[in-house]
Amino acid sequence: MEAAQTNYIGSIGLKPSMGEVIEMMASAPATETTKTKFECRDVEVFYSDKRALHGINMDVPDSGVTALIGPSGCGKSTFLRVFNRMNDTIPNARVAGQILMDGQDIYSKDIDPVLLRARVGMVFQKPNPFPKSIYDNVAYGPRIHGLALRKNDLDNIVEKSLVRAGLWNEVKDRLKEPGTGLSGGQQQRLVIARAIAVSPEVILMDEPASALDPIATAKLEELIDELKEKYCILIVTHSMAQAARVSQKTAFFHLGDLVEYDDTQTIFTNPKDQRTQDYITGRTG
Amino acid sequence: MSANAKTSIHQTDQALGRLAKRKAKENRFRYAGIAAVVIAMVMLGWLVVSLVGTGYTAFFQHYLTITVTLSESDLDPHGARDADQLRKANYRKIIQQALYSRFPDVTDRRGKRSLFHTVSASGATNQVRQMVYQDPDLVGRKITITVPTSDDVDQLLKGHIDRDAPEDLRKVSDQQIEWVDQMVASGDLTLEFNWRFFTSADSRDPELAGIAGAVVGSIMALGVAFMLSVPVGVGAAVYLEEFAPHNRLTDFIEININNLAAVPSIVFGLLGLAVFLNFFGLPRSAPLVGGMVLGLMTLPTIIIATRSALRAVSPSIIDGALSLGASHTQAVFHHKVPLAASGILTGSIIGMAQALGETAPLLMIGMVAFVTEIPTSVMEPASALPVQIFLWSDSAERAWAERTSAAIIVLLLVLITMNAIAIFLRSRLERRW
Ligand SMILES: Nc1ncnc2c1ncn2[C@@H]1O[C@H](COP(=O)(O)OP(=O)(O)O)[C@@H](O)[C@H]1O
Ligand SMILES: [Mg+2]
Numbered sequence: 001m002e003a004a005q006t007n008y009i010g011s012i013g014l015k016p017s018m019g020e021v022i023e024m025m026a027s028a029p030a031t032e033t034t035k036t037k038f039e040c041r042d043v044e045v046f047y048s049d050k051r052a053l054h055g056i057n058m059d060v061p062d063s064g065v066t067a068l069i070g071p072s073g074c075g076k077s078t079f080l081r082v083f084n085r086m087n088d089t090i091p092n093a094r095v096a097g098q099i100l101m102d103g104q105d106i107y108s109k110d111i112d113p114v115l116l117r118a119r120v121g122m123v124f125q126k127p128n129p130f131p132k133s134i135y136d137n138v139a140y141g142p143r144i145h146g147l148a149l150r151k152n153d154l155d156n157i158v159e160k161s162l163v164r165a166g167l168w169n170e171v172k173d174r175l176k177e178p179g180t181g182l183s184g185g186q187q188q189r190l191v192i193a194r195a196i197a198v199s200p201e202v203i204l205m206d207e208p209a210s211a212l213d214p215i216a217t218a219k220l221e222e223l224i225d226e227l228k229e230k231y232c233i234l235i236v237t238h239s240m241a242q243a244a245r246v247s248q249k250t251a252f253f254h255l256g257d258l259v260e261y262d263d264t265q266t267i268f269t270n271p272k273d274q275r276t277q278d279y280i281t282g283r284t285g
Numbered sequence: 286m287s288a289n290a291k292t293s294i295h296q297t298d299q300a301l302g303r304l305a306k307r308k309a310k311e312n313r314f315r316y317a318g319i320a321a322v323v324i325a326m327v328m329l330g331w332l333v334v335s336l337v338g339t340g341y342t343a344f345f346q347h348y349l350t351i352t353v354t355l356s357e358s359d360l361d362p363h364g365a366r367d368a369d370q371l372r373k374a375n376y377r378k379i380i381q382q383a384l385y386s387r388f389p390d391v392t393d394r395r396g397k398r399s400l401f402h403t404v405s406a407s408g409a410t411n412q413v414r415q416m417v418y419q420d421p422d423l424v425g426r427k428i429t430i431t432v433p434t435s436d437d438v439d440q441l442l443k444g445h446i447d448r449d450a451p452e453d454l455r456k457v458s459d460q461q462i463e464w465v466d467q468m469v470a471s472g473d474l475t476l477e478f479n480w481r482f483f484t485s486a487d488s489r490d491p492e493l494a495g496i497a498g499a500v501v502g503s504i505m506a507l508g509v510a511f512m513l514s515v516p517v518g519v520g521a522a523v524y525l526e527e528f529a530p531h532n533r534l535t536d537f538i539e540i541n542i543n544n545l546a547a548v549p550s551i552v553f554g555l556l557g558l559a560v561f562l563n564f565f566g567l568p569r570s571a572p573l574v575g576g577m578v579l580g581l582m583t584l585p586t587i588i589i590a591t592r593s594a595l596r597a598v599s600p601s602i603i604d605g606a607l608s609l610g611a612s613h614t615q616a617v618f619h620h621k622v623p624l625a626a627s628g629i630l631t632g633s634i635i636g637m638a639q640a641l642g643e644t645a646p647l648l649m650i651g652m653v654a655f656v657t658e659i660p661t662s663v664m665e666p667a668s669a670l671p672v673q674i675f676l677w678s679d680s681a682e683r684a685w686a687e688r689t690s691a692a693i694i695v696l697l698l699v700l701i702t703m704n705a706i707a708i709f710l711r712s713r714l715e716r717r718w
Pocket of ligand 2: 077
């Protein structure tokens with residue numbers, strides 16, 4: 001299935017296939033060392049008594065895109081939700097260990113998850129615009145955080161966010177129309193605009209393209225490529241080609257363990273672990 | 286290929302036999318379904334036809350136009366136009382004289398009495414009394430008025446009393462039939478729309494009785510019930526669904542709410558009697574108490590409807606709000622409750638419709654009184670529409686039977702309207718986006 005999709009995208013000339021990407025990367029200069037955004041120390045997540053993540057240690061860089069890959073059910077989404085404390089909203093879910101954001105423990109008592117989520121935005125697998133107008137979708141975050149004092153400021157934020165999400169030209173004449181009336185790809189970009197509107201530092205994306213057709217996927221990947229200049233992005237994907245195309249770092253998860261974490265180029269060309277190798281060559285997963 | 290097809294196990298005679306059997310089974314099920322629907326429709330149709338058949342005539346009523354002389358010597362012998370005197374005057378005599386002069390041949394007492402009984406005795410006299418009381422200048426003048434006939438004459442003309450039956454077995458005499466026929470022929474006795482049925486309260490005389498008192502009582506009781514049960518029910522449901530901790534206590538409350546929905550309504554009436562009347566000393570027969578009882582009865586319906594409406598809201602919307610930094614409370618009140626609003630509204634309207642048709646608890650708290658005034662406040666004694674139906678259905682006369690059916694038709698129309706509004710609102714609000 002993975003291979004089929006990769007080939008399809010490759011064959012219609014939208015995006016280079018995984019093989020081509022890896023070849024390109026091999027010739028690209030090595031990524032420079034950057035600051036660390038998140039430090040994860042022995043992160044464990046339990047659902048009731050079931051341990052879904054087994055002591056993850058991982059540093060997420062401040063810039064660029066970090067991809068989380070692995071077979072279904074290995075804990076990628078669970079791990080992603082650690083960074084904006086969305087696991088707190090799941091009954092019976094419990095997080096142990098330490099996650100430092102810019103050196104500060106985001107699970108400490110003086111961190112309000114509500115404010116943390118304004119700094120760490122999230123995009124979900126299924127596009128979930130509010131059943132409100134396009135304008136109100138984007139304006140919701142700034143409104144609840146009181147980011148705009150005047151209507152004019154709010155208009156500016158909405159426009160800037162939609163421009164940055166690459167949606168402005170498509171919707172600028174119908175801001176009052178429902179966001180749920182857009183196509184799947186547009187909805188997903190609307191949700192990204194909605195997240196951008198509260199000026200986050202980080203954007204988490206959980207399989208954002210899995211409900212989209214190849215053309216919408218290509219647009220979304222282009223957008224991610226632009227957004228990484230300004231935001232730290234963590235993306236879960238089940239498409240290895242996508243991970244190869246959009247990310248600079250890749251983490252491979254398997255049954256709740258972080259098996260391997262390295263530069264994307266290294267993971268796809270020279271994986272150290274047999275399980276990683278089996279997965280990226282399509283033998284497992 | 287064709288050789289292959291012949292040998293396929295799905296082409297053998299046994300396989301075709303099994304297929305035929307399966308089809309026959311499915312057809313039998315379909316016929317049973319159609320039969321069930323037909324039976325239900327026939328019953329419903331029967332009910333509607335019989336109700337409308339007996340009830341529609343109550344919407345029309347026969348009226349007699351007569352000329353009455355408001356002689357000063359009868360009404361105001363002292364000429365003082367004193368309000369008290371005008372109220373106490375003998376208006377019966379005025380009506381009688383008008384009728385006697387219409388039929389001068391009638392001279393014997395029995396004949397005169399039965400002539401007078403062709404019009405609604407208290408209806409006609411009260412009507413003239415009201416007119417004179419409000420406009421004393423009428424005294425001494427001759428006016429033409431239209432008064433309701435007695436219920437017997439009305440029923441006779443509607444064909445509900447058999448003219449061919451022996452005279453002593455029917456409620457109108459041969460003589461009365463003759464007068465009535467003469468008045469019909471002269472155009473003085475006509476069939477008109479029965480406005481009184483919609484504007485009057487209850488009365489001892491069927492030709493004067495209306496449902497207005499009961500309707501107002503029902504509206505007041507429903508208003509009280511709505512104001513009590515919707516805020517409390519929606520609040521309780523939102524709290525239980527979104528904010529309450531999950532422990533034994535909340536489980537226990539939840540089970541009891543579901544049980545409460547199944548408690549017979551008369552039990553709520555007993556509760557109202559014990560608590561609101563006996564303990565708090567609120568007045569009997571008052572729409573306030575009726576409304577509180579109906580409100581308590583509707584509470585579980587509204588709580589259950591609200592909770593299921595809240596549960597039906599997609600969790601992904603809430604996740605979206607939370608991920609933007611909305612607090613749980615904000616996510617609930619900005620997104621969940623508005624999206625559940627149509628469900629909450631529908632549940633509330635259906636709960637209210639149930640309450641409107643409820644009779645038993647109102648009997649317990651005394652809203653079964655014979656009230657001839659339209660209530661003006663929730664503390665005054667009142668009746669309610671279903672209770673009025675219950676009261677009228679007790680009387681055997683044909684005129685009451687007709688009015689009972691008419692009141693049921695009105696009640697059903699109101700219920701159908703309420704349900705239609707609920708359906709309209711649901712489809713309207715849900716399709717907004
Ligand atoms: N809300 C939940 N309650 C209980 N178990 C869960 C819940 N969410 C995920 N899990 C379990 O945690 C494990 C990891 O799930 P998840 O993070 O969704 O995996 P992935 O995103 O990699 O497919 C799975 O075994 C899944 O069954
Ligand atoms: Mg997942």
